[in-house]
Amino acid sequence: MTTATAGAEGAARIGEAADPAQQNGTQHNGESRDSNPDRATATEPQAVTPGNLQLPARPQEREAQPRERPSRQTRQGLAPVAQPVSPGASVRRRLARLGAQRGSGVNPVLEPLIKTIRAHHPKADVRTVERAYDVAAHWHKDQKRKSGDPYITHPLAVATILAELGMNTETICAALLHDTVEDTDYTLTELRSEFGEDVAALVDGVTKLDKVKYGDSAEAETVRKMVVAMARDIRVLVIKLADRLHNMRTLRYMPRDKQERKSHETLEIYAPLAHRLGMNTVKWELEDLAFATLYPKRYDEIARLVGQRSPRRDQLLQEVIENLSADLHEARIKGTVTGRPKHYYSIYQKMIARNVEFDDIYDLVGIRVLVDTVRDCYAALGTIHARWNPVPGRFKDYIAMPKFNMYQSLHTTVIGPGGKPVELQIRTFGMHKRAEYGVAAHWKYKEEMHAHGPALASGKAGSKATQSKEAVKASQDAAEMAWLRQLVDWQRETEDPAEFLDSLRFDLAGAEVYVFTPRGEVIALPQGATPVDFAYAIHTDVGHRTIGARVNGRLVALESALDNGDTVEIFTSKSQEAGPNRDWLNFVKSARARNKIRQWFSKERREAAVEAGKDQIAKVMRKQGLPLQRLMSADTIRQIASDLRYTDLSSLYAAVGEGRISAQSVVEKLVRAVSDSAGVQEDLAEVTPIPQKAPKVSRTRSATDSGVEVEGVADVWVRLSKCCTPVPGDDIRGFVTHGHGVSVHRANCVNLEHLSDTQRERMVPVHWAVSDASVFLVAIQVEALDRTRLLSDVTRVLSDQHVNILSASVQTTRDRVALSRFTFEMGDPKHLGDVLRAVRSIDGVYDVYRVTS
Structure with a gap:
């Protein structure tokens, strides 16, 4: 029996290798291709412990000075190349000039990478990897990252991450070369000639992802392109995720606005994609890095709370591991018992999702039991439940019913020593590899299958039982990656890129429920799915003709939510005129059902x-x-x-x-x-730029109510602009409109700046002339942790402060933060400070401030 404490895991992040030797050259202003021409930064050398992750330290906020990227002509001048007779001869001459004749030794820079490759693929031919590095180092030799490190450190770090994931040599070569075609004069034709079609296709797939830029829909189009590339070869996305992971590790060299933008993309798109592909080691690190960048105060607070409880936690963990190891040894079950602390972002998400305090989260440490066979998994579960009482409702069997991303494990929670709940996961060693590396482990298995193919054919592969197991796994190959095919269908069926991105975000973030057909087949659906979603999951025609449903033998409404384990039966119409109801769009949860319903209405x-x-x-x-x-x-x-x-x-x-x-x-x-029309500009300047979800209650104002006078002119209709809501004390300007009097704006109003640039002659000086009858518009933003009766409490406090609310809008973000905007009238703007203090005192409100745009 092997045991390990929490410290045995998480000692180092995957894929971090030593930096190559420093090279001189001009500064290159660019990061790796991350759907943006701006680059991240240099690699940080650390030792590698295969398969482990480290909780990241909070990124420092240091901005690099702008650096100029060398021009194409400059790069050509620095590295003149004679006219080649052939691509193969060209690369041989280049390598000769670089001194690439290594003899029998391996480039010291590549030793950590080669060692990692050998650990996963002992018989791999690494000569191609060495050659790919030489070519990449040559073409990137005059480029540097914003940190000042040679640019080659980035592709080398990406390749090391992929090697840690167990990817094959072709994928690692593509990682080393993934920026050469786009950032240098090296052509795809040369690359194809020197490294083959597979490597060229991978590099081309990554390069195409990075060229997508279509204005406001850039992010949505990038994700759409990513899905198309995935359909051709899943390794394109694996390279992209490794690329993003290294860029997140080195994000501190970027300007703050780019740090935040890339961290939002990481949390919303890249980390959930890694989760969907089962690459949990990558997912966990991406989430923690982004969390530390976006919410440093929350990150530090959770780190402090975890650190405070570390001694007690470690003591409990050691006791559980020793008891469980002894029990497994007595039961003659071979296995390994380890513990791993939860990641900070995971802890934060559980606090938000469960609406509980930090002290109420009892799975800060997960105990993991790894055994040889599935039979041993269930035997170990019985041993655990024999010692400690299980918590009702906390057992989940993902071995019999795997998750969408190939994840398999038994989950249980027991009342451990001292009455403390302890969460345990039980799985085989093979399941553990898939749980950590997901599709990467899946790809490694496929490589091994190809490698043993000739032996299987000649009868040298072992017993029939072994061959049978291999055949079963091969037959599951397509089913395991069904989600990728589903994505491809979505992007074909959805014309609006933004809508496709929204569907993808919903599907990435949502949990799943598993229901049964009358024949016992399992159908996975999004949480909250209805019988209509089930019908479309069976077949499009079944969905179109649905008229009723029976769940667990009882008739139910079509909008009823399905639960795990439900058996669903659909009733269909035989009428030729049968079709979906447009109201179904209001309650279906799956992107497939939504798209199919819309397609039907498109045709009919x-x-x-x-x-x-x-x-x-x-x-x-x-x-x-x-x-x-x-x-x-x-x-x-x-x-x-x-x-x-x-x-x-x-x-x-x-x-x-x-x-x-x-x-x-x-x-x-x-x-x-x-926007170039003057009249329309004036009308638009009077409209609040952020659309309100709640209906507005308009109030007309008289000239005496505005509290503003036009200098040198009496009896002029003066209105306070709604776009910036000026109040006494603000620096203000006037603008003469067509037939609507003088509109008063704050001096720094964006709309006013645009109008003053194009129609300066219509600007007039104004000043405050506040009277007892003056009434002013004020808009405030309230940020709070979402809870029941939050809106009621805020409106009650505002009412107690005697302000007249004109409009309100509330938006709850994915992390359960409620953003509320209120627009109201006030007679005395000095009273605003009292209003803000009163709202800030409400339970759950952590920030409230005035907004002017």
């Missing part, structure tokens, strides 16, 4: 969709107070349809009505298209 209900689209666009414009007639001119809307690649106006309206493109995005394009 085009005229109704056109009218619905018109109504939706008009509704959005009226809600935001936009000038409908000015924006909806025939020429303007026709131009928008053309820009969105629709053949006519009806196609655009139908797309909006069917939900393939949002009405909000069309309105935004309309506003931009007419």
Whole structure:
């Protein structure tokens, strides 16, 4: 029996190797290809402990000085290359100039990488890896990262991460070369000639991901391209995740705004994708690095709380491990018992999701039992439950019913020593590799299958039982990666990139429920899924013809939520006119069901969709107070349809009505298209730029209510602008509008700056002239941890402060933070400080401030 404490794991982060020798050269302003031309920074040398992760220290906020990237001509001047006779001859001459003749030894820089490759693939031919490094080092030799380190440190670090994950030599070669084609004069044709089609295809796939930039939809289009690349070869995404992981490790050299943007992308897209692919080692580190960057105070607080409880936790952990090891030895079960502290972001998420205090989270340490066979898993479970009482409702069998990302394990929680709950996971060593490395372990297994292929064919592979097991695993190959095929279907069916990204985010973040068909087949659906989602998961026609459902033998409404273990039976109509109901879009949870329903209406209900689209666009414009007639001119809307690649106006309206493109995005394009018109500019300047979700209650004002006078002019209609809501004490300016008097803005108002640039002659001086009858608009933002009755408490406090609320909007973020915006009238702006203090005293509110835009 082997035992290990929590400190035995998590000692080092995967894929960190020593830096190569420093090279001289000009500064290169760029990070690795991360769907952005800006680059992250240098690699940090550390020792490698295979398969382990380290909780990251909070990133320091240091900005690098801007650096100029050498021009193409400069790079050519620094590395002149004679006209090659052939690509192969070209690389041989380049390597000769570099002194690449290594004799029998290995480049010392590559020794950690080669050692890691050998650990996973003892018979791997590493000569191609050495050659790939030489080529990459040559083409990147005059480039540096923002930290000042040679640029080659980045591809070498990415390759080391992939080697730790067990990827094959082709993938590692592609990692070493993944920036050469885009950042240097090295061509894809040369790369294909020198390293083969597979390596070239991987590099090309990563390069194409990095070239996507389409304005506001850049992020959505990048993810769409990522999915297309995944469909061709999953290793493209694995390289991309390793690339992002190293960039996150070196994020501190970037400007603060880029640190935050990349950390948001990491939490919303990359970490969930790593989770979906089962790459939990990568997921955990990405989450903690992003968490430390975005919320340093919360990160530090959780680290402090964990550190305070470390002695007690370690004592409990050691006692559990010793008792359990003794029990397994007595039961003659061979295995390893280890402990690993939970990652900080995981702890934070549980505090938010469960709405509990830190002290109530009892699985800060997870006990892991690794055994040889599935039979031993269940035997170990019986041994554990014989010593400690299990907590009801906390047992989960993911071996009999694996998760979507190939994860298999038994989970149980018991009342351990001292009455403390302890969470345990029981799995085989093979399951553990898949749980840690996911699709990377899956790919490694495929490589081993290919390597043993000839032996299997010739009867040298071992017993029939072994061959049978291999065949079973091979047959499960496609089923395990079904989620990737589902993604590809989504991106084909969804025209709006933003909608596709929203569907992906929902699917990445959501948990799953497992239900049964009447024949006992298991169907995985998003949490909260309904019988309609189930029907579309069975077949599109079944979904279209659904008229009723029976769950566990009882008739239920179609919008009823399904639970784990439910047996679902669908009733369908035989009528030729049968079809889905548009109301289903209000409660279905799966992207497949939503897309299929929209497709049906696209084909069968085009005229109704056109009218619905018109109504939706008009509704959005009226809600935001936009000038409908000015924006909806025939020429303007026709131009928008053309820009969105629709053949006519009806196609655009139908797309909006069917939900393939949002009405909000069309309105935004309309506003931009007419932004050069003076009259429209004035109208838009009077509209609050952030759309409110709650209906607004408008209040008219008289000239005496504004508290502002135009210098040198009496009896002028003066209005306080809603876009910046000025109050006494603010520096203000006036703008003469067409037929709406003088609009008063804060001096730093963005809308005013635009108007003053184009129509300076209409600016007039104004000053405050506050009277007892003056009333002012004030907008505040309230940030709080979400809870029940939060909105009620905030509105009650505002009412107690005698302010007249005109509008309110509440948005709850994914991390259970409630963002509330209130607009109200005040007679004395000095009273605002009292209002803010009163709101800040509400339980759960951690910040409240005035907003001016």
